[in-house]
């Protein structure tokens with residue numbers, strides 16, 4: 001039993017089916033991911049074929065409706081958490097971000113889209129044949145979603161889209177893009193969701209290089225008089241904002257789980273190193289200050305994990321509260337930040353070398369604290385919901 005498994009053995013939320021799913025995803029990661037992750041990090045993207053193999057292993061369709069090729073029978077939010085946790089083991093956040101972009105790109109279509117759109121888009125995505133991205137953030141600002149500027153003008157049976165998006169995960173490799181556009185007046189009431197497709201004339205993408213998540217392709221998108229069929233509208237016109245907000249809850253829970261898992265990877269590597277490294281004639285771990293670091297990491301991880309599990313239970317019970325997800329995300333990113341720091345400190349110079357899981361995770365702390373709703377925005381959202389005005 002490893003530090004990774006220890007948690008599930010003690011939590012009342014995990015049963016035999018979760019254990020079986022854990023082993024299934026773990027085998028996939030060991031066989032299909034771990035041997036290649038360094039090469040993918042260097043290449044700056046995941047191979048497209050990985051999506052198909054992940055779909056065959058049941059990972060892509062997990063939790064999505066059976067009618068569109070997913071697997072939902074007997075699946076609860078904890079199975080999804082496990083997928084994230086096991087995909088975190090190689091210590092490369094870009095793997096989860098890019099392999100699982102359908103987790104943020106597809107739900108708005110399934111929740112709001114027409115039956116024809118669902119039937120056309122969901123099955124190939126869930127089979128791993130097509131890749132879908134979610135495009136909300138714009139160069140003018142990501143936090144202030146209600147003021148996004150990309151415009152879609154209705155002309156006959158089409159929308160003409162002009163504007164741009166930035167920081168879009170899987171933005172180069174995607175075939176489909178769930179895009180937030182302004183179809184109405186200012187503010188949240190003028191926003192719609194529209195499906196754009198790779199190859200539409202006037203739609204271009206450029207790669208963005210970044211601090212971490214190297215195996216995840218991130219792009220800026222440009223829309224120059226892109227003609228999009230009106231049938232690609234996702235849900236009613238000017239009703240996209242709620243769809244965006246509902247999507248954020250699932251994304252934040254997943255990110256919080258990812259942070260917990262990456263923090264556990266940090267702890268695992270720090271413990272291994274502290275046991276094997278000899279300093280001043282004895283193992284590093286025999287120093288009380290180092291043992292306290294390790295115990296303190298465990299304290300923060302366990303506290304955060306309890307809250308992650310509680311929120312996952314609330315999703316299953318239909319009692320989810322957005323303020324909880326927002327605060328949980330802050331808690332999780334701060335746990336990761338503290339654990340990445342202490343693990344790097346414990347490993348010393350070894351943590352600074354490329355190839356170490358801790359080195360990679362350390363570089364990925366900020367994207368967790370900024371993406372999917374930054375710390376400041378999360379705290380303010382919760383403060384307002386809690387009536388702290």
Ligand SMILES: Cc1cc2nc3c(=O)[nH]c(=O)nc-3n(C[C@H](O)[C@H](O)[C@H](O)COP(=O)(O)OP(=O)(O)OC[C@H]3O[C@@H](n4cnc5c(N)ncnc54)[C@H](O)[C@@H]3O)c2cc1C
Pocket residue numbers: 133134135136137138140141142143144166167168169170210213218367370371372373374375376377
């Ligand atoms: C690697 C990566 C992948 C991403 N993937 C996607 C994706 O797939 N799709 C997508 O749509 N977006 C994506 N994003 C964008 C991400 O969601 C945004 O970066 C995030 O929402 C913050 O927006 P911003 O970067 O424009 O910062 P800004 O909104 O400009 O904010 C800058 C800073 O100011 C703070 N701030 C803003 N307003 C306030 C305020 N009122 N009070 C106090 N502080 C404030 C913010 O917290 C932040 O720290 C990704 C980002 C990264 C880095």
